[in-house]
Amino acid sequence: MTAFFKKSAKNAKNDILSGLTVALALVPEAVAFAFVAGVDPLVGLYAAFMIGLITSIFGGRPGMISGATGALAVVMVSLVAEGNAMGEPSEQLGLYYLFATVILMGIIQISAGVFKLGKFVRLIPHPVMMGFVNGLAIVIFLSQLNLFKDANGNWFAGSQLWVMLGLVALTMGIMFGLPKLTKKLPEALVAILVVSGIVIFGNLDVATVGSFIRDGGGEGLEGGLPQFQTDIFSKVPFTLKTLWFIGPYAVILAAIGLIESLMTLNLVDEITETRGNANRECMAQGGANIITGFFGGMGGCAMIGQSLINIKGGGRGRLSGIVAAVALLIFILFASGLIEQVPIAALVGVMFMVVIGTFAWSSFRILRKIPITDAIVLIAVSLITVWKDLAIAVIAGVIISALVFSWENAKRIRARKRMKDDGTKVYEIWGPLFFGSIKAFNDKFDIKNDPDHVEIDFVESRISDHSALEAIFNLVEKYEAAGKSIKLKHLSEDSKVLLHKSSPKFREVIVEDIDDPRYHLAENPEAFPKPLSEYKL
Numbered sequence: 001m002t003a004f005f006k007k008s009a010k011n012a013k014n015d016i017l018s019g020l021t022v023a024l025a026l027v028p029e030a031v032a033f034a035f036v037a038g039v040d041p042l043v044g045l046y047a048a049f050m051i052g053l054i055t056s057i058f059g060g061r062p063g064m065i066s067g068a069t070g071a072l073a074v075v076m077v078s079l080v081a082e083g084n085a086m087g088e089p090s091e092q093l094g095l096y097y098l099f100a101t102v103i104l105m106g107i108i109q110i111s112a113g114v115f116k117l118g119k120f121v122r123l124i125p126h127p128v129m130m131g132f133v134n135g136l137a138i139v140i141f142l143s144q145l146n147l148f149k150d151a152n153g154n155w156f157a158g159s160q161l162w163v164m165l166g167l168v169a170l171t172m173g174i175m176f177g178l179p180k181l182t183k184k185l186p187e188a189l190v191a192i193l194v195v196s197g198i199v200i201f202g203n204l205d206v207a208t209v210g211s212f213i214r215d216g217g218g219e220g221l222e223g224g225l226p227q228f229q230t231d232i233f234s235k236v237p238f239t240l241k242t243l244w245f246i247g248p249y250a251v252i253l254a255a256i257g258l259i260e261s262l263m264t265l266n267l268v269d270e271i272t273e274t275r276g277n278a279n280r281e282c283m284a285q286g287g288a289n290i291i292t293g294f295f296g297g298m299g300g301c302a303m304i305g306q307s308l309i310n311i312k313g314g315g316r317g318r319l320s321g322i323v324a325a326v327a328l329l330i331f332i333l334f335a336s337g338l339i340e341q342v343p344i345a346a347l348v349g350v351m352f353m354v355v356i357g358t359f360a361w362s363s364f365r366i367l368r369k370i371p372i373t374d375a376i377v378l379i380a381v382s383l384i385t386v387w388k389d390l391a392i393a394v395i396a397g398v399i400i401s402a403l404v405f406s407w408e409n410a411k412r413i414r415a416r417k418r419m420k421d422d423g424t425k426v427y428e429i430w431g432p433l434f435f436g437s438i439k440a441f442n443d444k445f446d447i448k449n450d451p452d453h454v455e456i457d458f459v460e461s462r463i464s465d466h467s468a469l470e471a472i473f474n475l476v477e478k479y480e481a482a483g484k485s486i487k488l489k490h491l492s493e494d495s496k497v498l499l500h501k502s503s504p505k506f507r508e509v510i511v512e513d514i515d516d517p518r519y520h521l522a523e524n525p526e527a528f529p530k531p532l533s534e535y536k537l
Helices: 002-010 010-037 041-059 070-085 094-114 118-123 126-148 158-181 185-200 207-216 231-235 239-273 278-294 304-312 318-335 344-358 363-364 372-387 388-408 438-442 465-482 492-501
Strands: 414-419 425-433 453-463 483-487
Touching: 010 041, 010 070, 010 185, 010 207, 010 304, 010 318, 010 344, 041 278, 041 318, 070 094, 070 239, 094 118, 094 231, 094 239, 094 278, 118 278, 126 239, 126 344, 126 372, 126 388, 158 185, 158 344, 158 388, 185 344, 207 344, 239 278, 239 304, 239 388, 278 388, 304 318, 372 388, 425 438, 425 465, 438 465, 438 483, 453 465, 453 492, 465 483, 465 492
Parallel strands: 425 453, 453 483
Antiparallel strands: 414 425
16 A cells, blocks of 8 residues: 555645546446446446546556446447336336346456456557557547437537537637646646636526536436445346346457456557556456446446546646546546536547547558558558447457468468488478468478488478478378378477377387587587586587
């Protein structure tokens, strides 16, 4: 605790001010995502509070903000609808099935942390990362456009539209210009306060957080402390049928949550030039979702938009996330009336600036400078993120990148052929031997016309998988069936182990010699004054 307070004190002012800004921006997003999922606004707000607080304290990335997110909400909507259909219309069982699913989701995420699966985020290529950032910026932008519609879904028009655009532009102008005057004040918080003051004192008729909640069917922002949901145990039967129903949803939600969180963690790492702990973040997210499920929250994960608001507002430590979560709870308990007066236009302006800061504009410049396959991956991930969701986009991007990598490496298999003085033909193999290069590898050999003695030199090659083992086994069988002798030389130690385990036959054809060119003796005899037998090699 002492170390925590010492670290927090160094950047306390920026963390506190940035945390307050994030708390203000969290309100409409949490409410909006609750509406998307088909649950009460307080369910989203409680999730934002509990997940934000727990991950800020125990997570693997200080400064990263977590809460209810749209990526999870779009999956939850069908879960809630199907759950409601399982009981009487008055029972609304969908909400309780949602809580049970969030608890199971948390257990899966903790398991991912325990088994250290967070490290697999390193397998995500840079084009996928850029595509993810660009796609998410577009998604954030498009989501804000819905706030330019009235309760009936019609676009604003006339003076209503112009006032909205003017307030959004003013917010963005303050956020752009204030840092040029002073960097001691958080531009997002100042912009929200200034625009809110203009709306309140100018008595402008614009959409506010309060009107947004009421238009969506909510009764208001005010609520009490989260309550333990004892009804989960009575309304959700703990049977295999229930597990069969919520299990797939829990797996999908856990995967989306972890991918979005770990991708956001990587992005914050790059911005702050520090390194977070992916496995610790998995466990913190899982623990937060378990607690959230028991206390009536809709679950969540890292929020890239809020995280960027926090980082760009100067929030670097855990204190910023703690302040954001606690401030959000204070808003719910004591300041709901004030927060409901904040104009939506101010929050939209903040998010538009986040979009501008999030989008990797350099991707336009580098598209012609990077390999065409990487450019395709970057564009594909961006489009799939907008079309489907983040998890599908990232998985698709990794698969495309892996296939391209395999294809390119499959073309690099080479075989240099030479004859020894004793008439033995030597094939010197260059390049990785794996499933993609097997066809090219087999085409290198001329079994029918080769001499009686053949050697295959693997000094510049490596046996990578089961397909490679089968290819070598079949090659040895064909040479022996033709009555010819074949030997395998200069295999790496791990390749020898694989071959020995696959078949006893390889013990006869692998040559254990000492002329491996990877091991060199010094040409200067003075380097070894004693006989070589006395050295431990």
